[in-house]
Amino acid sequence: MLYWLQRNLPKIVISPSFAVIIWFVYGFVLWTFYVSFTKSKMLPRYEFWGIDQHFRLWSNPRWFNAVENLLIFTILFVLVCLLIGIILSILLDQKIRTEGFLRTIYLYPMALSFIVTGTAWKWILNPTMGLEKLLNDWGFTEFTFDWLVNRDMSIYTIVIAAVWQSSGFVMALFLAGLRSIDDEIVKAAKIDGASLYSIYLTIILPMMRPVFMSSIVILLHISIKSYDLVVALTAGGPGISSDMPAVFMTQMAFHRSEIGLASASAVMMFLTVLAIIVPYLYSELRRQDANS
Amino acid sequence: MQTLDFQKMENIERSSARKRIFYRWLLFIILGIFALYYLAPLYVMIITSLKTMEEIRQGNLMTLPREIIFDSWITAWSGRGGIDAGNVFLRPFFWNSLKMVVPAVAISTFFGALNGYALTKWRFKGDNIIFLLFLFGCFIPYQAILLPMSRTLGFLGISNSISGLVLVHTVYGLSFTTLFFRNYYISIPDEMIKAARIDGAGFFKIFFKVLIPISAPIAVVTVIWQFTNIWNDFLFGSSFSFGEAAPIQVALNNMVLTSTSVKEYNVDMAAAFIAGIPTLLVYILAGKYFIRGLTAGSVKG
Numbered sequence A: 001m002l003y004w005l006q007r008n009l010p011k012i013v014i015s016p017s018f019a020v021i022i023w024f025v026y027g028f029v030l031w032t033f034y035v036s037f038t039k040s041k042m043l044p045r046y047e048f049w050g051i052d053q054h055f056r057l058w059s060n061p062r063w064f065n066a067v068e069n070l071l072i073f074t075i076l077f078v079l080v081c082l083l084i085g086i087i088l089s090i091l092l093d094q095k096i097r098t099e100g101f102l103r104t105i106y107l108y109p110m111a112l113s114f115i116v117t118g119t120a121w122k123w124i125l126n127p128t129m130g131l132e133k134l135l136n137d138w139g140f141t142e143f144t145f146d147w148l149v150n151r152d153m154s155i156y157t158i159v160i161a162a163v164w165q166s167s168g169f170v171m172a173l174f175l176a177g178l179r180s181i182d183d184e185i186v187k188a189a190k191i192d193g194a195s196l197y198s199i200y201l202t203i204i205l206p207m208m209r210p211v212f213m214s215s216i217v218i219l220l221h222i223s224i225k226s227y228d229l230v231v232a233l234t235a236g237g238p239g240i241s242s243d244m245p246a247v248f249m250t251q252m253a254f255h256r257s258e259i260g261l262a263s264a265s266a267v268m269m270f271l272t273v274l275a276i277i278v279p280y281l282y283s284e285l286r287r288q289d290a291n292s
Numbered sequence B: 001m002q003t004l005d006f007q008k009m010e011n012i013e014r015s016s017a018r019k020r021i022f023y024r025w026l027l028f029i030i031l032g033i034f035a036l037y038y039l040a041p042l043y044v045m046i047i048t049s050l051k052t053m054e055e056i057r058q059g060n061l062m063t064l065p066r067e068i069i070f071d072s073w074i075t076a077w078s079g080r081g082g083i084d085a086g087n088v089f090l091r092p093f094f095w096n097s098l099k100m101v102v103p104a105v106a107i108s109t110f111f112g113a114l115n116g117y118a119l120t121k122w123r124f125k126g127d128n129i130i131f132l133l134f135l136f137g138c139f140i141p142y143q144a145i146l147l148p149m150s151r152t153l154g155f156l157g158i159s160n161s162i163s164g165l166v167l168v169h170t171v172y173g174l175s176f177t178t179l180f181f182r183n184y185y186i187s188i189p190d191e192m193i194k195a196a197r198i199d200g201a202g203f204f205k206i207f208f209k210v211l212i213p214i215s216a217p218i219a220v221v222t223v224i225w226q227f228t229n230i231w232n233d234f235l236f237g238s239s240f241s242f243g244e245a246a247p248i249q250v251a252l253n254n255m256v257l258t259s260t261s262v263k264e265y266n267v268d269m270a271a272a273f274i275a276g277i278p279t280l281l282v283y284i285l286a287g288k289y290f291i292r293g294l295t296a297g298s299v300k301g
Helices: A002-035 A052-058 A061-092 A099-111 A114-124 A131-137 A154-179 A183-191 A196-207 A209-225 A228-233 A245-255 A259-291 B002-049 B053-058 B071-078 B091-121 B127-136 B143-156 B162-185 B190-198 B203-214 B216-232 B235-240 B248-257 B265-285 B287-296
Strands: none
Touching (some): A002 A259, A002 B091, A002 B203, A052 A061, A052 A259, A061 A245, A099 A154, A099 B287, A114 A154, A114 A228, A114 B002, A114 B248, A154 B002, A154 B287, A209 A245, A209 A259, A228 A245, A259 B127, B002 B071, B002 B265, B053 B265, B071 B091, B071 B265, B091 B203, B127 B162, B143 B162, B143 B235, B162 B235, B190 B203, B216 B265, B216 B287, B235 B248, B265 B287
């Protein structure tokens, strides 16, 4: 008995956490999947209803609008973050003395919550008293900036704040990647007469494929889940012009008593993340196996 | 001829040196502009919070306050007293967040360490699959568990309470803490454990006497990661609590949204800054570990 206990102690120790994960992650996801196939409104109902909720979701113009916004946001967010992150990491990699200090400045927004970031940027982008007034005072009297209250532009304000918050992170990832590259390669290329510019473009950046991969996956992951920033900055408005799937989901779940529809939208978000994460984890784990 | 060549070479050298200095300056100017870009919002937040509304209306984002007034900080922190009853202020919610963060971080970190230990030093059949199942928990969009979670909290009788939020954050932090400790312990040589086992030490003795004493670096990373995430959380806070049990981020958002008579941007900025202080402090004091957590939590596995 004692021997059995001793032998199985590791399994016994891990089982409470494991049970918690199985129940609260996998069980809950399955629940959400199932409820998306029911007629649930304010309260969950468990009779199977078929895929009508999913039809309702995809014929809902508000959901379409949210998905469209997510696409615009994701493309811009990922591209601009990568661009800024890569430029900063390369510049910081030029052996400068103040590197640590500058890095601290570039990365501190990551320590703030999206609500704090959103609150600050909401004030900065304030259509009359914010950036507009600043530039007017500085002599650009024609300058107007009303993106926060402009239906066509509100989604871009979220991009601005999100890039400010997350681009330093991409910088940190790329800087770590650059540091792991052998100096000899750069030296050899320099002796061959290659310019620094072409060394980075043709030799170093292609070597950073894994860093590109993980940065993109993380940025995609952040953007699909983006909720707090939208709530704090625009609350999805004006109207629904800056709505996003995560906002749509909580609206349907907690304010519109549309549990079935909310679950259907959550399922869509889940599947999107799955489609990104599973191939990534698979290739990461294979790479690790190959290395060890 | 000889002298002329020297002259020429010297010229080339001097111009390339000049070029190098030019590029050096250009580098610093670009890096400096980016630094200003990242710092500007913080600067605007702070100076706005120190101005009166009168001054805010007259000046612009960048104008410095004529005199430094902490009134908005006091209003943001402890309200205006009895003047208008409906106003939200941060003090009680700050404590809510603290009461939520401390147990959630402690419990999830402890179990993460235990799991990481069991998964790496006592390999058993299926341990890799168990780890993968944990790992996937880091990535799920929480929208997919929001509804069943809110029903579960209701069922347990802890919806809209700090204990409910502690439970939620502990549960969904487990994946991350297990991942951190697992990846740390896997690099600890097995010989250490074997030697302790020969000496007759059992599972828990090895954990507490051998591994815990060398776990400080990863424990700091994990605690900072969990603290930052839980302190900054809004989704769980806003979905599972309201009114008095809300954490600080929810209170901040409510404060900014509730527009009693006039919008007070100075109070909003002071409140946002107060809500950001704990995580900013952690970042400034332990930036190295913060970054390590970010990269470890992202370049997963």
